[in-house]
Amino acid sequence: MTMLSRVADRLYWMARYLERAEDTARLLAAYNHLIMDIPRGSDLGWDVLIRILDADTAFFRSYRVGNEQNVLKFLIAEQDNVSSIPFAVRCARENVRTTRDVLPEETWEQINELYLYTEEMAEKSVGRRNRRAFLEEVVNRCQLINGMLATTLPRDHAYRFLRLGHLLERSDMTTRLIDVGVAEILSRDGVDSAIEPLLWGSLLQALSAFGSYRRMIGPLIEADLVVEFMFREAILPRSVAYCLSEIRGELKPLNNHGPALRVLDRSRRKLARLDAGAMSREQLHQYIDDFQALLSELHRQITATWFNPHTP
Amino acid sequence: MNESWKSYQAGNFFDELITPAGQPRTAARGAIRLLQGLSVQEMADRRAAAELAIREMGISFTVYTEGGNIDRAWPFDIIPRVISARQWQAVSDGLRQRSRALNCFIDDIYNKQRILADGIVPADIVLESANYKAPCAGMSPRYGVWAHICGSDLVRDGDGRFYVLEDNLRVPSGVSYMIENREITKRVLPELFENYSILPLDDYPSRLYGTLASLSPRERRRPCIVVLTPGIYNSAYFEHAYLAQGMGAELVEGSDLLVADDDCVYMRTVDGPLQVDVIYRRIDEDFMDPEVFREDSALGVPGLMRAWKAGKVAIANAPGSGVADDKVIYAFVPEMIRYYLKEKPLLASVPTYLCMREKDREYVLNNLDKLVVKPANESGGYGIMVGPHSTAATRREFAALIEANPRNYVAQPTLALSTAPTYIDDAVEPRHLDLRPFILQGKDSWVTPGGLTRVALVKGSLVVNSSQGGGSKDTWIVEGKT
Numbered sequence: 001m002t003m004l005s006r007v008a009d010r011l012y013w014m015a016r017y018l019e020r021a022e023d024t025a026r027l028l029a030a031y032n033h034l035i036m037d038i039p040r041g042s043d044l045g046w047d048v049l050i051r052i053l054d055a056d057t058a059f060f061r062s063y064r065v066g067n068e069q070n071v072l073k074f075l076i077a078e079q080d081n082v083s084s085i086p087f088a089v090r091c092a093r094e095n096v097r098t099t100r101d102v103l104p105e106e107t108w109e110q111i112n113e114l115y116l117y118t119e120e121m122a123e124k125s126v127g128r129r130n131r132r133a134f135l136e137e138v139v140n141r142c143q144l145i146n147g148m149l150a151t152t153l154p155r156d157h158a159y160r161f162l163r164l165g166h167l168l169e170r171s172d173m174t175t176r177l178i179d180v181g182v183a184e185i186l187s188r189d190g191v192d193s194a195i196e197p198l199l200w201g202s203l204l205q206a207l208s209a210f211g212s213y214r215r216m217i218g219p220l221i222e223a224d225l226v227v228e229f230m231f232r233e234a235i236l237p238r239s240v241a242y243c244l245s246e247i248r249g250e251l252k253p254l255n256n257h258g259p260a261l262r263v264l265d266r267s268r269r270k271l272a273r274l275d276a277g278a279m280s281r282e283q284l285h286q287y288i289d290d291f292q293a294l295l296s297e298l299h300r301q302i303t304a305t306w307f308n309p310h311t312p
Numbered sequence: 313m314n315e316s317w318k319s320y321q322a323g324n325f326f327d328e329l330i331t332p333a334g335q336p337r338t339a340a341r342g343a344i345r346l347l348q349g350l351s352v353q354e355m356a357d358r359r360a361a362a363e364l365a366i367r368e369m370g371i372s373f374t375v376y377t378e379g380g381n382i383d384r385a386w387p388f389d390i391i392p393r394v395i396s397a398r399q400w401q402a403v404s405d406g407l408r409q410r411s412r413a414l415n416c417f418i419d420d421i422y423n424k425q426r427i428l429a430d431g432i433v434p435a436d437i438v439l440e441s442a443n444y445k446a447p448c449a450g451m452s453p454r455y456g457v458w459a460h461i462c463g464s465d466l467v468r469d470g471d472g473r474f475y476v477l478e479d480n481l482r483v484p485s486g487v488s489y490m491i492e493n494r495e496i497t498k499r500v501l502p503e504l505f506e507n508y509s510i511l512p513l514d515d516y517p518s519r520l521y522g523t524l525a526s527l528s529p530r531e532r533r534r535p536c537i538v539v540l541t542p543g544i545y546n547s548a549y550f551e552h553a554y555l556a557q558g559m560g561a562e563l564v565e566g567s568d569l570l571v572a573d574d575d576c577v578y579m580r581t582v583d584g585p586l587q588v589d590v591i592y593r594r595i596d597e598d599f600m601d602p603e604v605f606r607e608d609s610a611l612g613v614p615g616l617m618r619a620w621k622a623g624k625v626a627i628a629n630a631p632g633s634g635v636a637d638d639k640v641i642y643a644f645v646p647e648m649i650r651y652y653l654k655e656k657p658l659l660a661s662v663p664t665y666l667c668m669r670e671k672d673r674e675y676v677l678n679n680l681d682k683l684v685v686k687p688a689n690e691s692g693g694y695g696i697m698v699g700p701h702s703t704a705a706t707r708r709e710f711a712a713l714i715e716a717n718p719r720n721y722v723a724q725p726t727l728a729l730s731t732a733p734t735y736i737d738d739a740v741e742p743r744h745l746d747l748r749p750f751i752l753q754g755k756d757s758w759v760t761p762g763g764l765t766r767v768a769l770v771k772g773s774l775v776v777n778s779s780q781g782g783g784s785k786d787t788w789i790v791e792g793k794t
Contacts, residue, residue: 005580306582
């Protein structure tokens with residue numbers, strides 16, 4: 001099966017954007033839930049979402065304060081900033097538009113419906129009243145598309161590059177989420193310890209992993225355990241370890257996989273060295289930073305090897 | 313007979329399905345009887361079913377507007393156009409003859425230029441034409457064929473006779489709609505097919521594949537064929553994707569291809585560069601290779617001409633083919649047929665006045681209200697003036713255009729274009745139509761049985777282009793007694 005580099009590139013990005021839309025919606029929904037439990041007067045703010053998504057520069061170009069209204073407007077209603085849900089959906093759709101011939105026929109219809117839905121509803125869903133329904137619907141529709149792809153696409157290169165985009169974006173978002181917990185607690189010097197379990201609980205919820213955590217680890221939410229669980233649990237689909245091992249499986253059948261595989265294995269070795277219990281918060285934050293750099297390196301290697309190969 | 317048909321009057325034109333006496337023509341009899349037997353409601357239901365099928369099948373074309381590009385659903389009329397196989401055979405023979413002569417002409421022009429030396433066609437109009445591409449000189453593609461895919465526009469005049477209106481030798485489009493139209497009719501009027509043997513159309517992609525494969529410079533069981541598209545924003549992108557899929561070929565954009573130091577063309581794949589044997593190009597030659605033609609083209613492939621001239625890749629249609637579809641050159645096609653093939657033209661051409669000739673120009677300027685004036689070098693129905701439908705202001709404007717650039721204009725008598733019953737709102741009314749068959753020319757030649765019928769949906773209008781409000785019909789070539 002021939003696969004053009006351009007088409008592979010677009011499939012990869014289509015999957016990344018679709019995952020980004022879903023994960024952003026999950027994050028907002030979980031945080032939205034959390035905020036209602038936070039005692040009044042607590043300084044846990046909405047601006048933390050902007051930090052998770054590395055969007056400080058773009059955000060503060062348009063807004064002065066990171067309050068609820070501004071942050072949600074930025075992430076839900078704005079069409080043109082790269083961190084917003086509508087932006088991710090639009091990019092996913094544009095990538096499907098030009099790869100329709102390698103995807104199941106329903107893909108275009110479904111992504112188009114998702115696009116039309118966000119176009120119509122985003123603006124109205126900034127306020128608390130509609131917010132939750134909107135975020136849920138975005139997650140559901142993303143899952144619908146992913147489910148359709150997973151159950152119909154032949155396991156060839158097209159599927160492979162979709163998976164790579166998917167898994168890489170997911171690992172990236174998972175590490176970002178964990179980093180929020182770490183950074184948030186860092187900044188409060190461990191003062192308000194009542195909030196901590198709530199915060200970690202909501203992060204687990206964002207990753208749809210709360211139930212699994214309780215069953216596999218136990219009912220007590222502890223920072224170290226959550227970090228270990230989300231980074232290293234081999235059988236949890238949203239854990240970093242799981243994503244990396246799946247990425248490995250998708251890289252193997254590709255030609256010239258050597259360099260990408262080397263970066264991947266470096267990340268896996270780094271993962272094996274994680275010992276959240278023995279690390280200070282500063283060390284953990286630094287660790288996550290380094291880990292994200294490795295993921296970026298993997299992305300660059302995939303791009304260089306398969307999307308922009310050197311000419312003969 | 314239901315209400316919709318009661319007032320049908322073919323008028324002063326040749327109607328393809330109904331005789332002046334109001335009776336169905338022989339080949340169309342079965343279809344007309346059945347359609348007339350449907351109730352008004354049933355007709356409306358079938359039309360709605362067709363519209364739904366078009367949306368579901370995703371048949372669309374792009375219209376350029378100021379507000380951006382819009383994907384529009386393909387306009388389709390459910391009443392098919394019926395032509396007898398015996399009649400069609402003669403047309404088909406004429407088209408193949410024409411395609412052979414045109415290819416002889418192109419090959420001659422880029423090589424010995426005998427026809428110019430012999431004074432059959434004036435050298436200046438060929439060599440000064442924007443469609444003459446000097447970088448192609450000296451090339452001789454396999455079988456001497458340059459225009460492998462030709463879409464010729466045919467019309468029928470008041471006497472029912474077929475005329476060639478123009479030959480499209482560069483990147484003719486519409487063939488996917490021809491195939492899809494048949495598919496829609498099968499879905500919404502299946503009972504029409506019961507008593508007919510209609511020549512099938514859906515093997516076009518495999519015929520095209522065969523023609524393209526026969527051009528491969530490398531002897532391979534399955535040569536690597538690609539369809540080169542300008543991309544998603546082109547109005548015919550749907551068709552590019554359709555044909556690529558139909559042939560199992562890759563749909564590529566310019567940036568997917570590269571020409572290496574060995575002059576071979578490669579496509580960039582995730583498994584590394586893969587050598588390409590045949591390019592079915594759907595981009596204009598001016599945008600094909602920025603090293604040779606337009607430097608500002610971001611759509612093309614640098615070095616593509618070099619690869620083609622080195623014989624490392626076949627390109628269909630060959631660059632430079634457009635030299636024969638200039639509307640001035642059109643006037644000389646009957647001469648070409650006599651000159652190269654020593655045959656009599658089987659298909660009629662429309663008499664054409666060349667404004668570059670003083671006598672012709674004078675006649676044209678004095679008779680603008682009777683003639684159709686066309687720029688020599690446009691397609692898609694743009695820049696055309698239909699004299700009898702024009703205002704005095706438009707005629708003054710065209711007179712000035714002609715005086716300023718006579719080489720660029722030709723004029724033809726306004727033909728009494730044939731009509732066919734077309735379902736408009738709640739009534740069946742006559743509408744003018746044309747026909748674009750496609751001729752494949754490789755080692756052998758082949759003509760589509762029928763072609764894409766385009767119909768002017770506006771009453772009395774002669775403009776059939778889909779970009780300007782035209783519709784389309786399924787076209788049947790039927791066997792049996794006529």
